[in-house]
Amino acid sequence: MAPRNLFYAQSGGVTAVINATAAAVIETARRHPEAIGKVLAGRNGILGALREELYEASALADGDLAALAHTPGGAFGSCRYKLGEPGSDPRYQRLLEVFRAHDIGYFLYNGGNDSADTCLKVARLARECGWPLVAVHIPKTVDNDLPATDCCPGFGSVAKYVAVSTREAAFDVASMAETSTRVFILEVMGRHAGWIAAATGLAAAEPGDAPHLILFPEVPFDEARFLARVEAVVGERGYCVVVAAEGTSRGDGSPLVASARVDAFGHRQLGGVAPTLAALVEARLNLKVHWAVADYLQRSARHLASATDLELAQAVGRAAVEYALAGHGGVMVAVERLADRPYRWSLGAVPLEEVANRERKLPAEFIAADGFGITAAARAYLAPLVAGEAPPPYRDGLPDYRRLSPPLAERRLAPWRDA
Amino acid sequence: MAPRNLFYAQSGGVTAVINATAAAVIETARRHPEAIGKVLAGRNGILGALREELYEASALADGDLAALAHTPGGAFGSCRYKLGEPGSDPRYQRLLEVFRAHDIGYFLYNGGNDSADTCLKVARLARECGWPLVAVHIPKTVDNDLPATDCCPGFGSVAKYVAVSTREAAFDVASMAETSTRVFILEVMGRHAGWIAAATGLAAAEPGDAPHLILFPEVPFDEARFLARVEAVVGERGYCVVVAAEGTSRGDGSPLVASARVDAFGHRQLGGVAPTLAALVEARLNLKVHWAVADYLQRSARHLASATDLELAQAVGRAAVEYALAGHGGVMVAVERLADRPYRWSLGAVPLEEVANRERKLPAEFIAADGFGITAAARAYLAPLVAGEAPPPYRDGLPDYRRLSPPLAERRLAPWRDA
Numbered sequence: 001m002a003p004r005n006l007f008y009a010q011s012g013g014v015t016a017v018i019n020a021t022a023a024a025v026i027e028t029a030r031r032h033p034e035a036i037g038k039v040l041a042g043r044n045g046i047l048g049a050l051r052e053e054l055y056e057a058s059a060l061a062d063g064d065l066a067a068l069a070h071t072p073g074g075a076f077g078s079c080r081y082k083l084g085e086p087g088s089d090p091r092y093q094r095l096l097e098v099f100r101a102h103d104i105g106y107f108l109y110n111g112g113n114d115s116a117d118t119c120l121k122v123a124r125l126a127r128e129c130g131w132p133l134v135a136v137h138i139p140k141t142v143d144n145d146l147p148a149t150d151c152c153p154g155f156g157s158v159a160k161y162v163a164v165s166t167r168e169a170a171f172d173v174a175s176m177a178e179t180s181t182r183v184f185i186l187e188v189m190g191r192h193a194g195w196i197a198a199a200t201g202l203a204a205a206e207p208g209d210a211p212h213l214i215l216f217p218e219v220p221f222d223e224a225r226f227l228a229r230v231e232a233v234v235g236e237r238g239y240c241v242v243v244a245a246e247g248t249s250r251g252d253g254s255p256l257v258a259s260a261r262v263d264a265f266g267h268r269q270l271g272g273v274a275p276t277l278a279a280l281v282e283a284r285l286n287l288k289v290h291w292a293v294a295d296y297l298q299r300s301a302r303h304l305a306s307a308t309d310l311e312l313a314q315a316v317g318r319a320a321v322e323y324a325l326a327g328h329g330g331v332m333v334a335v336e337r338l339a340d341r342p343y344r345w346s347l348g349a350v351p352l353e354e355v356a357n358r359e360r361k362l363p364a365e366f367i368a369a370d371g372f373g374i375t376a377a378a379r380a381y382l383a384p385l386v387a388g389e390a391p392p393p394y395r396d397g398l399p400d401y402r403r404l405s406p407p408l409a410e411r412r413l414a415p416w417r418d419a
Numbered sequence: 420m421a422p423r424n425l426f427y428a429q430s431g432g433v434t435a436v437i438n439a440t441a442a443a444v445i446e447t448a449r450r451h452p453e454a455i456g457k458v459l460a461g462r463n464g465i466l467g468a469l470r471e472e473l474y475e476a477s478a479l480a481d482g483d484l485a486a487l488a489h490t491p492g493g494a495f496g497s498c499r500y501k502l503g504e505p506g507s508d509p510r511y512q513r514l515l516e517v518f519r520a521h522d523i524g525y526f527l528y529n530g531g532n533d534s535a536d537t538c539l540k541v542a543r544l545a546r547e548c549g550w551p552l553v554a555v556h557i558p559k560t561v562d563n564d565l566p567a568t569d570c571c572p573g574f575g576s577v578a579k580y581v582a583v584s585t586r587e588a589a590f591d592v593a594s595m596a597e598t599s600t601r602v603f604i605l606e607v608m609g610r611h612a613g614w615i616a617a618a619t620g621l622a623a624a625e626p627g628d629a630p631h632l633i634l635f636p637e638v639p640f641d642e643a644r645f646l647a648r649v650e651a652v653v654g655e656r657g658y659c660v661v662v663a664a665e666g667t668s669r670g671d672g673s674p675l676v677a678s679a680r681v682d683a684f685g686h687r688q689l690g691g692v693a694p695t696l697a698a699l700v701e702a703r704l705n706l707k708v709h710w711a712v713a714d715y716l717q718r719s720a721r722h723l724a725s726a727t728d729l730e731l732a733q734a735v736g737r738a739a740v741e742y743a744l745a746g747h748g749g750v751m752v753a754v755e756r757l758a759d760r761p762y763r764w765s766l767g768a769v770p771l772e773e774v775a776n777r778e779r780k781l782p783a784e785f786i787a788a789d790g791f792g793i794t795a796a797a798r799a800y801l802a803p804l805v806a807g808e809a810p811p812p813y814r815d816g817l818p819d820y821r822r823l824s825p826p827l828a829e830r831r832l833a834p835w836r837d838a
Binding site for chain 2: 010014044071072074076077079163167173175176178179180181202203205272275292293295297303304308383386387388396399401
């Protein structure tokens with residue numbers, strides 16, 4: 001059989017290590033010229049396929065590929081762009097047209113729940129239309145909320161970042177508390193699932209260490225209990241470090257703070273939980289408060305990537321190409337945990353039906369009985385994911401990240417009119 | 420002459436490397452048993468002297484001393500605690516009583532402008548009272564606003580942190596801009612001086628790179644010009660990265676956001692500039708905005724310390740002990756720059772009168788003509804200060820920071836009633 005081309009796209013929020021996955025896909029594909037022609041990467045994700053804007057990623061020089069592997073963000077661009085149903089949404093047909101025009105026989109989609117759903121729909125449609133396509137989903141999300149995999153590449157690095165940041169800030173606050181800040185509040189990502197917030201629990205080396213309270217989206221916020229606990233911790237230790245997930249919400253499900261803006265998927269854009277809690281603590285407890293919102297800093301912090309996470313990100317990329325070569329489509333590459341310490345894992349394939357649009361929240365057994373901390377089980381789960389350092393190369397004191405500009409494949413179709 | 424004891428105290432906001440200074444002071448002092456007896460460190464800074472709570476820092480085991488050198492925050496505690504005038508404030512007499520009771524002949528005070536002033540007053544008082552005391556100020560401040568020194572230990576590390584964070588977040592925003600966030604705003608420290616904000620300018624490797632706008636406390640905020648520039652950058656590049664100093668203020672000097680709370684020195688506690696600007700951009704330009712507030716994360720980020728900064732922090736500690744031994748008091752250890760690239764420097768002593776209570780703002784020639792960026796001169800000044808990496812040791816994926824508990828020296832005076 002003649003070699004066929006491979007289409008790779010990044011989807012949704014980017015991570016510190018998603019480009020390491022991309023580099024692994026490209027490298028592995030290049031080692032199989034008998035089966036894979038070009039690796040074409042969608043410019044701005046799936047939009048690149050619709051618009052026929054396809055980077056010739058396999059043409060990258062070796063040096064660029066090495067730089068790609070340690071550069072955060074999404075090198076080819078990503079997008080938040082929701083497709084409808086294949087029966088009613090003409091964009092699916094357009095995708096197939098582009099795949100046909102560029103002889104794409106492999107579709108590797110690197111994203112979260114939403115893109116797993118898209119990957120599944122594209123795979124089904126191709127089958128119905130008789131277009132031979134192997135579609136493999138590669139997990140990626142800092143939220144760690146995909147089911148059927150031990151963890152999601154991208155999560156270990158953000159986990160490491162928030163744990164390190166919490167530990168460092170706690171040392172700062174502890175040294176100044178008597179005459180300055182008593183309460184420090186760090187807001188971390190996590191709309192619906194508290195995985196990132198939970199990871200800050202690793203900052204505590206001993207009982208009583210910061211963070212003293214973690215607010216999870218899974219636990220309804222109770223103002224009186226929160227204030228009582230903050231006051232008690234300050235009384236006991238002189239200061240209190242609070243971590244709050246951006247999705248911290250009240251018992252009725254309403255977020256503490258909500259903006260009117262929604263993203264392409266109808267997700268409400270949150271933010272501002274930390275200043276809201278800070279104002280509450282100042283007003284009610286009359287304590288000096290500082291707060292930080294890490295926002296994109298946490299998910300782009302390649303300088304503090306977890307070596308374990310990086311290794312997983314590369315491994316899922318390689319495995320996806322191998323599944324594609326074996327004709328094993330309609331699946332997501334999944335991580336199976338074999339042992340906690342040292343962490344041992346293997347990769348497998350799970351049907352996309354088991355992944356698409358499902359969200360894995362923090363299990364109850366990971367949340368301490370009082371709702372404000374993590375359990376030993378959670379620590380055992382989280383600890384190996386932040387293990388190991390993998391610093392990028394530095395140049396003049398700053399990480400030597402690189403912007404790539406591979407050529408775009410020549411167009412073969414008429415321009416697409418965005419539907 | 421019999422050996423006399425050395426009192427060391429940390430003052431004001433802590434940094435990622437102030438403990439490296441402390442470790443250098445202790446190590447250097449221990450090498451001079453002929454002149455220096457114990458190193459006594461004030462618990463929570465100068466408060467420890469007033470309360471006669473003096474850690475026997477010279478008793479620290481070698482392993483603890485090594486850990487001290489790479490642990491952020493202030494290991495002995497610091498404080499924001501303003502003394503009045505020696506003539507009217509009885510606390511100065513108390514300080515001298517404690518110094519006498521513990522035969523303290525050397526006073527090393529590690530802080531910023533306020534503590535330089537205190538150091539000077541204590542030195543004068545001791546002389547007036549006939550108590551032989553060599554008082555040396557050791558510079559430390561992330562704000563980099565002390566005069567008469569090339570830079571302040573602590574600044575290089577926060578500069579590196581904000582530059583790296585800006586670069587990383589920019590890669591994230593660039594990859595998602597078409598369908599997601601168009602404008603990213605990072606708030607950094609700097610009430611009156613824009614040194615930290617300026618350092619983010621190092622994130623730009625090429626013209627047009629982020630940060631696209633920097634808002635300095637030294638440049639009055641003009642809403643219309645700001646919005647016009649943000650809109651233009653988004654139009655040209657698809658996204659815009661803004662850095663705002665917390666002290667960004669309007670032409671009349673009023674901050675963009677102010678809380679009612681003031682610290683012990685009457686400084687207004689600021690914060691919230693980023694969300695304020697974000698709301699402005701959303702409302703007026705209808706662009707999706709994300710924002711981050713680094714707060715204490717930036718000044719405690721020992722994991723990303725600048726090797727140059729660390730070296731300076733250690734060097735000023737050593738030099739302070741050497742000046743003390745030479746009887747050279749009433750001075751601050753200052754860094755003199757000999758060359759930019761590679762950075763060469765030497766240490767000298769400047770009279771405290773030239774330092775106390777003076778603030779060095781960003782010079783006009785470091786700010787771009789349009790007020791939104793830094794000049795080549797600023798880059799030449801800043802670049803060497805962030806050079807080199809000095810990661811702490813890691814354990815189980817997190818920096819192995821240590822809390823120390825050296826013994827407290829036995830009390831020799833009646834308890835002090837806080838005035």
